[in-house]
Amino acid sequence: MKKSFDILIVGIGGQGTILASNILGEACLLEGRHVKGAETHGMAQRGGSVETHIRIDGEFGPLIVPGTADLLVSFDLLEALRYSHYLKEGGKMVVNHHMVLPTSVFTQKIPAPKEEEIAAQLARFTPCLIDADRIAVEAGSALAQNVVILGAASWSIPLKAESLQEAVKKLVPPKTVAVNVKAFELGRAAGRS
């Protein structure tokens, strides 16, 4: 029924989900395609769990319904699990193989989940796990992790890799273009398989 390709990008406030959304939106513009999206702003951003919806070729509302996302991109392992119910049957998942423990684990003494346990729970989605921190450092800056993950996810996104790369060049701070282009390329190489 739906015509759009729906991507949910999740992470923690401050990890750069909005830049990732802007890159996807810009790439859509470069290809002359419609796009809709929804973001988290305001208080919810302060280190909290955040979600960004992107609907490539979207014509109506900006929100993706649970069970219908074509692709889930997560900047944090735990957040991938939190939003995994958004993925449709057979949808793709690209995930940072790293987890920031929520402060609630320490202050409320909630049992801390282990990375291996979460990876095991995610296994049924056959996620593409990316060591974004290592790759970003290799590209030149740990701050480029969001672009690394976007590069890894680019195989599953119905946009040309050149359009995404062009959008990266256009939207990252001028001084960081080279690092981010490399981050995209290394991420893309890591996401192949």
Place this chain on the structure above:
Amino acid sequence: MERQYLLGNEAIAHACLESGIGFVSGYPGTPSSEVVDVLRAQKDPAYHVEWSVNEKVALENALAAAWCGLRAICTMKHVGLNVAADPLMTSAYTGVTGGFVILSADDPFAHSSQNEQDTRYYAHFARLPCLDPAGVQEAHDMIPAAFAISEEFSLPVLFRPTTRICHSKGDVGLGAVVPNTRKGEFHKDPRQYVVIPAHTRVLHKKLNEKQPALKKRLVELGLNHATVAGKTAVIASGIGASYVQELLPAGVSFMKIGAYPIDEEWLGEFAKKHEKILVIEELAPVVEEAVRQVAGCVPVFGKINGYAPYEGELNPAIVAAVMVKAGFLKENPFAAKEAVPNLPPRPPILCAGCHHRAAFYAMKKVFKESAVYPSDIGCYTLGLQLGAVDTTICMGASITVGSGLAHADATHEVVCTIGDSTFLHTGVQGLMNAVYNGANMTVVILDNRITAMTGHQPNPNTGLTATGVETPPVSLDALCRACGATFVETVDPYDMTGMLRVLEAAKAKKGVKVIIAKQMCVIVARRAGVKRGRYAVNTDLCTGCGTCVRFGCPAIEFVDEKARINDLCSGCAVCARICPAGAIAREGRK
């Protein structure tokens, strides 16, 4: 036509530039803030732009500009309109000469708000037109229409986007920027602008006489439109209309409401052609009430008879479920999906190194659990997680609720917190009142010199205007003393010893004691290049007592029975000061 991928608020701001905007004011509030943020960031603006101290002040400033013939916009969040309601109601009587748009952004689901009120009721209450966009492109396109309607009817126009418009994005077709060429000039006309009883009675009649033509015009302009396609119909407004359009089966009529007041005659004609009608809208049943008034014996499905929810926001799955329940859709295309249960929550939290956390810690250390801690609206409302926020109702209400508690409940000490921007918004009156009426309480002004939560907008305490021009900063100390407070102490909350000492001194005195806990917002400090050096735990000295963990900083973890400081550390050093074992020190130092 240029296309850009824009946030709804950015698209609205651009539409103001396309409309020859001459005056911009507002008070920050999620989800409205980015409209003024975009307009204040333009190079050499051909208009006046300001962050006002509160919404009432913003509206009155912009109203005056519209009286001078300029096109003016004033922005706020829905609850800000409560603050601005006084001038709003009477601005409908005085009217305007230049187009005047009052943007009041509603927040269904209260993503960042204290309630789920509906701006459209204010429009009805004030008898003002209200535009209600269903998407980002429409939000953009409706702004020029709003200015035109305002000038045609000489009325302020309410513009009501919701969170899913303001903070949605889309590829938006933009028009050319039209610089303001109007020169504002006030023409004296006491019968229009001095609302003494003899004048206002006449103005009220004029306002009422404008209504029939206004209703017709909103249909003529295509803001309210309908397509008859069968014997059943869905009538929808706002973002709800977008969800309906995605789901609407063939053979069902569709009416889209984008503007109020709705022409009852036109609505009644449409209703009569159908055997049953479903109304989909967020927040209050504004459209539904109008439909019910004209529907006669045609059955209407909506909130009032329990088919649609009153609370929260809509989404395609909820709309589909309502359509199925009311018999407008055979089956729900969305299977119910449950989130994975029992994951550790990750709510928003005060930043690592936020000085509010240090202030809350010191307050609780001195005043203990038994004190009552009224608080206010800002990042520091997150102090709830630290047990230091007992009440929050609206902007400025920490001091007023605090003084009320102090008068009513003699058994508990009262220590309230309020941010600098909120204090200047509506807190000053509360302080003046508390001193005047002899309350016993401590007021802690959490002064980070900026309006942080909404995206770091400057305020009169910052020393910069909205456009970054230097301006004399208000003296909070002098202001508090002018209100009659005699105990006014300014202290750096990172200095835990000093902070505790001042709080102890306040506790020992009667009357209204004011403590200004002053330190830069940690995000602003980082952007300004302030580098303090990171701290680390000496695991040999750490006893695992958990004092630092209970402090609640996201930079502090607890692994293998010892504290550990992660990459988020901003070097505030408060944990080092509170560690009873002296186990925390600056990295590289012993």
